[in-house]
Amino acid sequence: MHPAPSIIAFSTFSGLGLGLLFWLGIDQTPPTGWVAFAFFAIGYALAVGGLVSSTFHLGRPERALKAFTQWQTSWLSREAWAAVAALVTMGLYAFMLVFLNIHLAILGQIGAFFCLVTVYTTSMIYAQLKTVPRWNTGLTSALFIALSVAGGALLSGRVTIGLILILVAGGIQALWWKTGDTRFAKSGTDLKTATGLGSIGTVRAFEPPHTGTNYLVNEMVYTVGRRHALKLRMIAFLLMLVVPVLLLLLPYPHIFGVLALLSHIAGVLVSRWLFFAEAEHVVGLYYGMR
Amino acid sequence: MTQLPEKTDRKMGLVIDLDTCVGCHACVVSCKGWNTENYGAPLSDQNPYGADPSGTFLNRIHSYEVQPETGPAQLVHFPKSCLHCEDAPCVTVCPTGASYKRTEDGIVLVNEKDCIGCGLCAWACPYGARELDKAEGVMKKCTLCVDRIYNENLPEEDRVPACVRTCPSNARHFGDLGDPDSDVSQLVAERGGMDLMPELGTKPVNKYLPPRPKDRLNEEIDILAPLLAPVVQEPKGFLGWLDKALEKL
Ligand code: SF4
Numbered sequence A: 001m002h003p004a005p006s007i008i009a010f011s012t013f014s015g016l017g018l019g020l021l022f023w024l025g026i027d028q029t030p031p032t033g034w035v036a037f038a039f040f041a042i043g044y045a046l047a048v049g050g051l052v053s054s055t056f057h058l059g060r061p062e063r064a065l066k067a068f069t070q071w072q073t074s075w076l077s078r079e080a081w082a083a084v085a086a087l088v089t090m091g092l093y094a095f096m097l098v099f100l101n102i103h104l105a106i107l108g109q110i111g112a113f114f115c116l117v118t119v120y121t122t123s124m125i126y127a128q129l130k131t132v133p134r135w136n137t138g139l140t141s142a143l144f145i146a147l148s149v150a151g152g153a154l155l156s157g158r159v160t161i162g163l164i165l166i167l168v169a170g171g172i173q174a175l176w177w178k179t180g181d182t183r184f185a186k187s188g189t190d191l192k193t194a195t196g197l198g199s200i201g202t203v204r205a206f207e208p209p210h211t212g213t214n215y216l217v218n219e220m221v222y223t224v225g226r227r228h229a230l231k232l233r234m235i236a237f238l239l240m241l242v243v244p245v246l247l248l249l250l251p252y253p254h255i256f257g258v259l260a261l262l263s264h265i266a267g268v269l270v271s272r273w274l275f276f277a278e279a280e281h282v283v284g285l286y287y288g289m290r
Numbered sequence B: 001m002t003q004l005p006e007k008t009d010r011k012m013g014l015v016i017d018l019d020t021c022v023g024c025h026a027c028v029v030s031c032k033g034w035n036t037e038n039y040g041a042p043l044s045d046q047n048p049y050g051a052d053p054s055g056t057f058l059n060r061i062h063s064y065e066v067q068p069e070t071g072p073a074q075l076v077h078f079p080k081s082c083l084h085c086e087d088a089p090c091v092t093v094c095p096t097g098a099s100y101k102r103t104e105d106g107i108v109l110v111n112e113k114d115c116i117g118c119g120l121c122a123w124a125c126p127y128g129a130r131e132l133d134k135a136e137g138v139m140k141k142c143t144l145c146v147d148r149i150y151n152e153n154l155p156e157e158d159r160v161p162a163c164v165r166t167c168p169s170n171a172r173h174f175g176d177l178g179d180p181d182s183d184v185s186q187l188v189a190e191r192g193g194m195d196l197m198p199e200l201g202t203k204p205v206n207k208y209l210p211p212r213p214k215d216r217l218n219e220e221i222d223i224l225a226p227l228l229a230p231v232v233q234e235p236k237g238f239l240g241w242l243d244k245a246l247e248k249l
């Protein structure tokens, strides 16, 4: 699948921002006043910035509001609702903390819940697609949620829990990569079932429909990045897991925490790039590719 | 509107004969011609006369080589457009309700005024039947020529999809696949019509007729063979003398 920068940025940063808001929401002794303001501002900048960047890849962004209508069937529509619910609830919670110095715990918890729901709906946009076997698994949701809460924990300065969570997220990431490599073959879809010609003999794509490229090939048969996929996986893993863990184990975690966080974010961006670049859509079969 | 109808009154669709398709791409051209000036936004081209032309098409023809265990390979031309699936995944993923399946005839359409061009439906379709138009920013797909098949301004023989009307080898048939007595349903039953990627559960309405078994060249030749055997084995007369003379040299 084509790794569109706007979608990579959207899913990474909104996941991070929502993760931060989640921790602020369930915090028993949350910051108040200007400290709270700063935390919430960062959370909102990331979450809203991510959501806004997701509209950049739309063909008709001016109609984006229509995406709220089909929540009964569409995960993309559900994501829109969940995001609004999360941002409104957390906004109210933040307003009371920052300006009125009131901590309404239940409101924070509801907001935190909606933050996680939003990340889940984002993951389901991908995980629901049978056409992309690598994504079509519950592990995709687990990965998105784990990365979101792990990043959020680092961002909110929670060293111990952050450390544990990036290890968990790293484990899910490794498992996702490993099982993902065989999921296309296991899906049972190949050129034989795609053409129905398998009963005659071995099928080989002989000629594509046009000499030039097209939307389908550009969007769904993106093969450029796969050559270096293994190296990039190592880089992603180092940046998102190994480096931050080492930094956090150093004596002054709060100083190195910022570096750990930046490294983690860079790693997640690489991993998210691979999430798209490595994903094979079944339509590639018709073009003799994967 | 992205909930799929429980059941449609009719299941209008195409039956594509892989045995007779000659891969001429006439249906591709007629489809583009009709649909660029009728239903919805035109089908744009990018850089059509340049070095790297591309464009939006609702129907594309692939060609596959099939190698049986013995004998020569077969070339199969393979037209592909929207299969108007009964369980269309492209419809349910649409966040805006722009994509829908009609209850009356099962045609899957995009209401372009509602489409935000998110592209998710194209991701959900296994067959590559949806293309986002670069110029217009909205999703385009086969409409089964909804503006021809019910169009009383057209002569009756033209009230079929443009591709069906155009095909010079009659490889494309149009009709109600929900009615077991229709011509298309009979054809499917007779020729063993098949679904593409049945394992994905999309339940395509369009069916493909597999190529008929080929004659074999290398098998026992027919009863006329002895009569067709070459008559003159050895050259006679002048040619015979020449043949021998040259042989001796
Ligand atoms: S062929 Fe693709 S676009 Fe057409 S109905 Fe099926 S899933 Fe949707």
Ligand code: SF4
Pocket: B093, B094, B095, B096, B097, B098, B099, B110, B114, B115, B116, B117, B118, B119, B120, B121, B122, B138, B139
């Ligand atoms: S591209 Fe248009 S029709 Fe397709 S899912 Fe998005 S809004 Fe719906």
